[in-house]
Amino acid sequence: MSVTTPAPRLHWIVTTHWVIRSVGFPIVLLLLAIHLWGQEPPLWAWVLLGVQFLLYPHLIYLRARRAGNPRQAELQHLWLDSFLFGAWAAWLGFPFFIAFALFISSAVNNAIFRGVSGIFWAIGLFAAGALLGGTLGGWQFQPQESTVVMLIFMLGLSVYLLSIGVLAHRRTLALRKTRESLRARESELQALNGALSERLHEIERLQVELREQAIRDPLTGMFNRRYLQSTLEREWARCQREKLPLCVALLDIDHFKQINDRYGHGAGDQVLIRLAQLLNDAIRREDLACRYGGEEFLLLLPGMGADVAYERAQVLRQAFAALEIWVNGARLSLSLSVGVAVAPLHASEPDALIHQADLALYAAKAQGRNRVLLAEVGWAGGP
Numbered sequence: 001m002s003v004t005t006p007a008p009r010l011h012w013i014v015t016t017h018w019v020i021r022s023v024g025f026p027i028v029l030l031l032l033a034i035h036l037w038g039q040e041p042p043l044w045a046w047v048l049l050g051v052q053f054l055l056y057p058h059l060i061y062l063r064a065r066r067a068g069n070p071r072q073a074e075l076q077h078l079w080l081d082s083f084l085f086g087a088w089a090a091w092l093g094f095p096f097f098i099a100f101a102l103f104i105s106s107a108v109n110n111a112i113f114r115g116v117s118g119i120f121w122a123i124g125l126f127a128a129g130a131l132l133g134g135t136l137g138g139w140q141f142q143p144q145e146s147t148v149v150m151l152i153f154m155l156g157l158s159v160y161l162l163s164i165g166v167l168a169h170r171r172t173l174a175l176r177k178t179r180e181s182l183r184a185r186e187s188e189l190q191a192l193n194g195a196l197s198e199r200l201h202e203i204e205r206l207q208v209e210l211r212e213q214a215i216r217d218p219l220t221g222m223f224n225r226r227y228l229q230s231t232l233e234r235e236w237a238r239c240q241r242e243k244l245p246l247c248v249a250l251l252d253i254d255h256f257k258q259i260n261d262r263y264g265h266g267a268g269d270q271v272l273i274r275l276a277q278l279l280n281d282a283i284r285r286e287d288l289a290c291r292y293g294g295e296e297f298l299l300l301l302p303g304m305g306a307d308v309a310y311e312r313a314q315v316l317r318q319a320f321a322a323l324e325i326w327v328n329g330a331r332l333s334l335s336l337s338v339g340v341a342v343a344p345l346h347a348s349e350p351d352a353l354i355h356q357a358d359l360a361l362y363a364a365k366a367q368g369r370n371r372v373l374l375a376e377v378g379w380a381g382g383p
């Protein structure tokens, strides 16, 4: 597959100069012909004049079109203009107005392109061209020209300079338009940027929300079992490092199924929510309360010894029993059982600690519920 490189964009100045030269040069030729009429110049001079003022504009236009850098090529053409105009001015014997018009038009073009340095280039090249023209054609000085030629040259020069003024004005308008549309695009981009960063914030917020949802129980808003797992490992390592006890209390609502069956699932949910509130209010900043299963909750209590944990669990049990939850005019009778285990007394690894608390909970249920039981050293799975 062949890859075609796009043709370089033709600079507007190339086309503009082509139009100006195509129109202006034949007029200059006509004026020179009037000027030379009667002086009987040699045939080769007419041929050269024809090439310069009729063919040359199109030849250099074609060259600029084909150039890798049309703008650069056009700059060289402006230099060539100055040089050739200098040569013609010298060959003609420096007729005052013609020479002046040839020089100033090429100097203006160079100035537009390159500023002050363009003017100096035009002077230098015009002088070099004049040197060549004078050397080849013989030095002569005939500044006089007919009034008609002078007037027509003045007119032509005025038209030329005025059209440059109009062109400059059009370019200014075009530039202003471009600037305005750029500004409009800029504010469009700014608005887009604003909308984009708003969306980004929204995505970030959703990400945070999703992360929260992944670690929270939707009903009670408590942390879930997944979150417990990572926290337990971390707290276990910390307590071991700092030689602190780590306590786990497993709480299970007694006969919760009956509440659901008797008063409906909504009532059961309400009980779960109230217990969650109770636990959240009771724990310290360093503790973790989470929903461990259906009606089962877990407290992770770093740095808390077995006795204190037992007392805390008793207080919670009583507080839960004292909760006033009314359904259809009847107050629910509530109680819960709690199993408590402490590391390193009851377990030598995180999972075993929960298992020991679970065994204690099971024993509390077996002994009639509504009580707190501490794990016993020597239970299966213990250290």
Ligand SMILES: Nc1nc2c(ncn2[C@@H]2O[C@H](COP(=O)(O)OP(=O)(O)OP(=O)(O)O)[C@@H](O)[C@H]2O)c(=O)[nH]1
Binding pocket: 219, 252, 253, 254, 255, 256, 257, 258, 260, 264, 265, 266, 267, 268, 269, 272, 293, 294, 295, 365, 369
């Ligand atoms: N309302 C409600 N009920 C739930 C939820 N999750 C689990 N349960 C119910 O909790 C009940 C647990 O019943 P069981 O495991 O038999 O325990 P229990 O009735 O509390 O009996 P003991 O634990 O032995 O005292 C089941 O009926 C579950 O359907 C929940 O999110 N909302």
